[in-house]
Amino acid sequence: MEFNYPNGNKFVPKSISDKPMTKRSVQFGKRGMTLEDEINNSNQYYLSHDIAVIHKKPTPIQIVKVKYPKRSAAQIQEAYFRQASTTDYNGVYKGKYIDFDAKETTNKTSFPLKNFHEHQIKHMKQCLNAGGICFTVIKFVKLDRVFLLKASDLFHYWDNKDDGGRQSIPLVNIEQAGFEIKYKLNPTIPYLDVVDQLLNDNPFI
Amino acid sequence: MEFNYPNGNKFVPKSISDKPMTKRSVQFGKRGMTLEDEINNSNQYYLSHDIAVIHKKPTPIQIVKVKYPKRSAAQIQEAYFRQASTTDYNGVYKGKYIDFDAKETTNKTSFPLKNFHEHQIKHMKQCLNAGGICFTVIKFVKLDRVFLLKASDLFHYWDNKDDGGRQSIPLVNIEQAGFEIKYKLNPTIPYLDVVDQLLNDNPFI
Numbered sequence: 001m002e003f004n005y006p007n008g009n010k011f012v013p014k015s016i017s018d019k020p021m022t023k024r025s026v027q028f029g030k031r032g033m034t035l036e037d038e039i040n041n042s043n044q045y046y047l048s049h050d051i052a053v054i055h056k057k058p059t060p061i062q063i064v065k066v067k068y069p070k071r072s073a074a075q076i077q078e079a080y081f082r083q084a085s086t087t088d089y090n091g092v093y094k095g096k097y098i099d100f101d102a103k104e105t106t107n108k109t110s111f112p113l114k115n116f117h118e119h120q121i122k123h124m125k126q127c128l129n130a131g132g133i134c135f136t137v138i139k140f141v142k143l144d145r146v147f148l149l150k151a152s153d154l155f156h157y158w159d160n161k162d163d164g165g166r167q168s169i170p171l172v173n174i175e176q177a178g179f180e181i182k183y184k185l186n187p188t189i190p191y192l193d194v195v196d197q198l199l200n201d202n203p204f205i
Numbered sequence: 206m207e208f209n210y211p212n213g214n215k216f217v218p219k220s221i222s223d224k225p226m227t228k229r230s231v232q233f234g235k236r237g238m239t240l241e242d243e244i245n246n247s248n249q250y251y252l253s254h255d256i257a258v259i260h261k262k263p264t265p266i267q268i269v270k271v272k273y274p275k276r277s278a279a280q281i282q283e284a285y286f287r288q289a290s291t292t293d294y295n296g297v298y299k300g301k302y303i304d305f306d307a308k309e310t311t312n313k314t315s316f317p318l319k320n321f322h323e324h325q326i327k328h329m330k331q332c333l334n335a336g337g338i339c340f341t342v343i344k345f346v347k348l349d350r351v352f353l354l355k356a357s358d359l360f361h362y363w364d365n366k367d368d369g370g371r372q373s374i375p376l377v378n379i380e381q382a383g384f385e386i387k388y389k390l391n392p393t394i395p396y397l398d399v400v401d402q403l404l405n406d407n408p409f410i
Binding site: 047050051052053055057058059060061073074075076077078079080081084085086090091092093094095096097098099123126127129130131132 | 252255256257258260262263264265266278279280281282283284285286289290291295296297298299300301302303304328331332334335336337
């Protein structure tokens with residue numbers, strides 16, 4: 001049985017999140033939501049309005065021990081988190097393949113590149129090479145500002161960092177190369193508006 | 206550190222599979238591999254040859270209890286399998302969004318529709334509506350025959366089954382409406398050859 005909010009978004013009970021309960025510092029963002037919540041909300045809006053089908057991938061888990069009790073659900077009794085080999089979000093919009101990651105930083109003047117792993121960058125390069133639309137959504141939590149940065153721009157900084165380049169991307173550069181996304185009521189983060197802009201500039205991406 | 210097989214495929218140690226170890230009946234297929242193994246192998250081939258980026262999604266898990274021991278990895282001590290709300294595979298090929306599920310049957314004359322869940326069909330309808338390329342790969346294990354069936358053809362049978370229609374798709378109909386995929390050495394199941402055919406017939410899908 002599925003329930004929907006009046007705005008058409010799907011009701012998802014908190015308990016079925018795949019995130020473990022961890023203590024986290026209080027967020028002073030506009031709605032007290034994490035970037036992940038905001039993206040998930042936006043994706044739910046896009047889905048329920050037949051605009052795009054974009055989901056967060058489940059966290060990959062290595063299962064070691066499972067118990068199969070009679071007359072009840074299989075219980076995983078020992079498992080470990082695995083490092084994801086891809087980005088967190090992918091899906092389809094106007095027939096195009098969309099692939100991105102969402103990252104928060106508490107920094108105020110630059111985005112530290114250590115937020116990315118080598119395999120995520122490799123995955124984005126592979127997707128871009130196969131004709132996908134790849135980017136990262138970056139939130140400066142303390143500034144309450146959200147940007148979309150094209151993967152190709154991210155690679156520029158990533159590839160330079162091991163050649164004595166900066167270990168972070170200055171905010172001023174993100175302001176120049178990226179696209180600021182202004183919060184809306186629905187969808188919370190209208191990132192597909194930027195994707196439309198990218199598609200208009202180059203209909204072949 | 207990553208290792209590759211001589212054919213360029215990535216070496217993935219068995220232990221990091223997200224599937225629990227379960228007893229399964231012996232497979233008498235060509236290579237003793239499950240359809241999932243064959244698809245994963247094929248995807249690895251497509252990835253390592255810069256042809257397409259298509260991954261199996263991790264199994265969704267609901268985590269209840271996690272222990273954080275000092276100086277070692279977080280251990281999940283209680284978790285349950287959740288029903289996936291999407292199909293198993295998605296990715297990008299020639300810029301197009303690809304989405305599919307892979308199903309085995311031991312039947313010899315028809316494919317039972319109970320192999321699908323309502324939410325998987327719903328997801329495929331949403332993807333198709335957003336311009337994605339959606340299909341299912343069906344393996345008749347005892348016949349060692351593999352078919353690609355377009356999602357739109359699957360919907361036809363699915364939507365009819367509740368109106369007094371058949372609960373399965375006869376093999377003869379799959380032979381007519383679907384595309385048989387012949388095993389190759391590499392990739393094991395060259396399903397993107399069929400996708401090429403679909404794209405040639407209708408470059409706008």
